[in-house]
Every structure is written in C-alpha cells, then in structure tokens.
Amino acid sequence: MSLNGLFGPLNPPIKEWRNQRVWLVGASSGIGAALARELARRGARIAVSARREQSLHDVLDEVGGGPDQRPDQRPFDALVLPLDVTNAGALAAARDAIVAAWGGVDVVIWLAALWVPMRADNFDLAAARRTIEINQIGALNLLAAVLPVLLDQGRGQLVLTASVAGWGGMPKALAYGQTKAALNHLAETLWIDLNPRGIGVAVVNPGFVDTPATATNTFTMPALISADEAALRILAGISAGEFNIHFPRRFTGVLKFLRLLPIRCWFAVIRRTTGL
Numbered sequence: 699m700s701l702n703g704l705f706g707p708l709n710p711p712i713k714e715w716r717n718q719r720v721w722l723v724g725a726s727s728g729i730g731a732a733l734a735r736e737l738a739r740r741g742a743r744i745a746v747s748a749r750r751e752q753s754l755h756d757v758l759d760e761v762g763g764g765p766d767q768r769p770d771q772r773p774f775d776a777l778v779l780p781l782d783v784t785n786a787g788a789l790a791a792a793r794d795a796i797v798a799a800w801g802g803v804d805v806v807i808w809l810a811a812l813w814v815p816m817r818a819d820n821f822d823l824a825a826a827r828r829t830i831e832i833n834q835i836g837a838l839n840l841l842a843a844v845l846p847v848l849l850d851q852g853r854g855q856l857v858l859t860a861s862v863a864g865w866g867g868m869p870k871a872l873a874y875g876q877t878k879a880a881l882n883h884l885a886e887t888l889w890i891d892l893n894p895r896g897i898g899v900a901v902v903n904p905g906f907v908d909t910p911a912t913a914t915n916t917f918t919m920p921a922l923i924s925a926d927e928a929a930l931r932i933l934a935g936i937s938a939g940e941f942n943i944h945f946p947r948r949f950t951g952v953l954k955f956l957r958l959l960p961i962r963c964w965f966a967v968i969r970r971t972t973g974l
C-alpha cells in the first residue's frame with residue numbers, strides 16, 4: 699500500500715460547495731436543517747426531504763430572505779421534496795425529480811432517524827420495529843433510489859449519519875443503537891464496493907447534539923454541541939475526504955480508545971459515566 703493509501707483521504711475531497719447538488723434526507727429539523735442552512739449559505743444547490751413539508755420550507759426561508767421571498771428569487775437553488783423514508787417509491791420519485799431538475803446529484807446525505815429511548819424493562823417491540831423501519835430500512839430505500847444514479851455517473855458521494863451509539867452498547871439505546879451499528883457496517887461495505895467506481899462513501903458518528911431528538915433526554919449529555927457546530931463538522935469532514943466523520947473528538951476520541959480495550963472496560967466506563 700502506498701503512503702497516500704495509508705494517510706491520504708479515503709474519499710474525493712469536496713473543497714468548494716458552490717453549485718454542488720446536495721440531497722439531504724431528514725432536513726426538517728436538527729442537524730439536517732442546520733446542514734441545509736449552511737449549504738445554502740455556501741451556494742450549494744440543495745434538495746431537502748422529510749415528512750413535514752412546512753418545516754422544510756421554513757428552513758429554506760430562514761436563509762432565503764423570509765417567507766415573502768419568491769423561491770425563484772432566493773440566492774440559492776432549492777428543491778423541497780417531502781416524503782416518508784419508509785416509502786421506497788417516494789424516495790425513487792424524489793430521485794427522479796432531482797435528476798430531472800439538475801441532471802444528477804453530487805452528494806446524498808442520510809439523516810432521517812427515530813430515537814426512542816428504550817431499556818430491557820420497557821422493551822417495546824412495535825417501537826423497535828418502527829425504529830428499524832426508519833433508521834435502517836429507510837436507508838436501504840434511499841440506497842435503492844440513488845445507487846443506480848451514482849453508478850451511472852461514476853462519481854458522487856453518499857454520506858450515512860449513524861451515531862456513536864452504534865459503536866457499542868449504551869443504556870437506553872436498545873432499539874436505536876443496533877440500527878446505528880448497522881449503518882456503520884453498511885457504510886464500510888459500500889465503501890469497498892463504491893470506491894473503485896469513483897464514488898465516495900462516508901459515515902457520520904456524532905456524539906450528543908442539541909436537537910429536537912435529544913431535547914427529551916433526561917440525563918446529562920456529555921460534550922453536548924449545537925446542531926450548527928455538528929453541521930460545520932460534517933461539511934469539514936466531507937471536504938477533507940474523511941470516511942468516519944466523528945465529533946466532538948474530545949468525546950468520540952475517548953470512546954474510540956475504549957473500543958480497543960477489553961469489553962469489560964467499556965461496560966465499566968459507560969456504567970460509571972452515565973449512572974444509568
């Protein structure tokens with residue numbers, strides 16, 4: 699393996715966001731909304747998807763001159779494509795709309811997720827199934843929609859948002875954690891297949907981010923950062939061609955180190971620090 703293979707970027711770095719065609723799936727709130735606002739400011743062309751259509755418009759209005767500004771007079775190009783990720787046909791239709799409007803797509807960022815805190819003593823099969831349906835099957839629905847386009851283009855990038863909850867067992871993550879572990883595995887396997895075809899694949903593993911999803915958490919979230927900070931870190935990671943974009947490093951670095959130790963160390967530290 700060459701030195702570049704050992705130390706160089708694992709994906710084609712994206713240095714300039716202006717005119718990049720970016721599809722954000724899960725952009726009506728939290729990190730996805732922050733990414734949409736930041737990308738719009740940087741002049742990217744953004745397609746935003748989630749179920750709440752009005753929230754998607756509100757996100758664009760925040761950077762586009764307010765609700766009275768006509769969409770065709772906004773300083774950036776945007777498509778609002780509301781959908782439910784559990785509906786594979788809806789994702790395919792949105793893909794078609796993007797290709798019809800822009801001729802292709804440069805970056806696809808998966809952010810949609812359901813977080814239902816769950817432990818063994820309140821196990822809820824229906825909620826667990828729903829979590830898998832959105833977080834995991836939803837991502838596969840997106841893959842089915844975009845892989846043919848990316849492969850046909852022979853370029854582009856796919857970014858899957860997972861979580862540090864997928865790196866190891868954590869309290870309350872009984873349903874959520876396994877879906878995020880699956881996304882980490884999925885991203886690695888996709889990279890192996892897509893890198894030789896000129897297509898980038900990255901996985902995002904945030905620590906705790908202040909968003910509507912975490913607003914109901916009743917425990918103290920260590921190293922909590924804002925959604926805007928998370929968005930900047932994700933864009934910096936993509937720009938640098940990183941495969942595993944994880945942050946904040948003061949938190950994720952410790953978790954990564956713990957994973958290198960015997961599992962009893964992970965159990966002990968997680969139990970002691972969370973008190974859960």
Ligand SMILES: NC(=O)c1ccc[n+]([C@@H]2O[C@H](COP(=O)([O-])OP(=O)(O)OC[C@H]3O[C@@H](n4cnc5c(N)ncnc54)[C@H](OP(=O)(O)O)[C@@H]3O)[C@@H](O)[C@H]2O)c1
Pocket residue numbers: 723724725726727728729730747748749750751753781782783784808809810811812813832859860861862903904905906907908909910911912
């Ligand atoms: N916040 C954190 O601390 C944290 C930590 C690690 C990882 N993450 C990950 O970061 C990503 C963004 O999370 P967030 O914290 O920003 O949460 P959020 O504010 O709740 O955003 C979740 C997004 O997913 C969309 N979504 C959920 N179900 C959907 C469905 N069935 N179809 C289409 N869209 C759907 C939501 O839109 P609609 O409701 O409008 O559909 C929303 O736009 C998630 O993948 C999450 O797991 C977050």
